[in-house]
Amino acid sequence: MTSMISFNIGELQVGTPHLMADLAELLLLLDFNGRKTIHRNELLSIISQEAKSVETIDADLLDEAREHDAESHDSLERKIDFIWSQLEFRESTLGDAYPYIVDGDELIMLDTLTDMQKIYCFLTCCSRLRSFSAFSHLGSINQIWAKYFTFLCKEAAKALAPAGKRTSVRIFDVGSPDRAIYYGSDLRLALTTLGRDLGVISKNDANCNQTSSGDGGFDIIVDYGFDDCLTSNYGILGQCGAQETEWPTKTLESHSYNLRHYFHTNYDLPAVMFTPVFYKQSNGRWVNERHTNAVLLLDRQRILNLILDMSLEKSITHSPWFIKYEISLSQMHYSIY
Structure with missing residues (x-):
């Protein structure tokens, strides 16, 4: 169909755990880090990059921004907690249909997927179509x-x-x-x-x-x-x-x-x-x-x-x-x- 696909993370719904959980799952499906596992700190890093941009910080307010870094970090940690709770809920309720394992601070994708797990991944892709970019003659x-x-x-x-x-x-x-x-x-x-x-x-x-x-x-x-x-x-x-x-x-x-x-x-x-x-x-x-x-x-x-x-x-x-x-x-x- 095509030889190139781009996945643009784009706007993050940081305060929406069920959508951020989808992002974590898709990153693993797309093998974004060359591994079949993502640590919560990796997801925290992605969210942090979206949450603040150096270009948007006024130089006169830089010191004040630094004072709030610790508070912001705690807020992001709480958001990660909510996302991880969502992932754990999915694993516990979906059973064999879930293609991932939540192991402590890591989300791990299974190497071999069943038919139901493949369908789960397809539905996850369909839930974030805006992030996919590719074209074919179709x-x-x-x-x-x-x-x-x-x-x-x-x-x-x-x-x-x-x-x-x-x-x-x-x-x-x-x-x-x-x-x-x-x-x-x-x-x-x-x-x-x-x-x-x-x-x-x-x-x-x-x-x-x-x-x-x-x-x-x-x-x-x-x-x-x-x-x-x-x-x-x-x-x-x-x-x-x-x-x-x-x-x-x-x-x-x-x-x-x-x-x-x-x-x-x-x-x-x-x-x-x-x-x-x-x-x-x-x-x-x-x-x-x-x-x-x-x-x-x-x-x-x-x-x-x-x-x-x-x-x-x-x-x-x-x-x-x-x-x-x-x-x-x-x-x-x-x-x-």
Whole structure:
């Protein structure tokens, strides 16, 4: 796909342990120091370089800045403590799906990874796509891996779908194989098919015909048709957000009230939000409960659980798109700056 990949650490979310834990894991995945281990002091050094810059210190205030060095160091140490607690929580709750070992002050990556551990690493990459920079004839690696994340979410959604031959799980997102083959690339035609599958009462032609492009805010569609020619089939509306901090703005895009813009329905279909972010504090609670309002939030841990429950890990890691992801990761030269 490409011969060069750069990993730009960029802005650090120092006060956000679950995101800083991702950074520590990615640095090991990318073999940033030539070892499969990172000491907490190495992470402290990276944070310290971000926390202050010599160029920004006024010469007249240099003495005062030095007086606060000890206090600043203590503050950073506390932040590292929170990050380490997050890593320890992940190890204890994820079990065999976690590809790392927390050994005292060191985070160690396993030499050989299982299928579930490979999927964990893929999700971690998707949670910080802004740091990756590479291009191929297919486009940017950020866009390609975001599309692959949607493929993964489709597999995970199968665990939520009713069992049976009348159930279908498809990707409604633009550019997906399902959109091209089943729904059609033209949004107007795609919405017609979607409305039929969900058994809507009627279609708002004026709104459905406004544009031929886009996905209307829906990425994953689960539908169960009863084949009785009546209204109101069962369905799930899903949205995928392969973003580090911006995904909460997308949580309501797939909510059923957005379906009302296009259709008249009898009831509100359940909505799910997929994020590759491990969105839990070290005490097991959500980082921000508000972002779970009105949707079923499926973060990294929950996605892994869905995949594991359906025993889909091997089929996922052997799929063409996942193999392409692994090849692109293993054959690239890393430049971390």
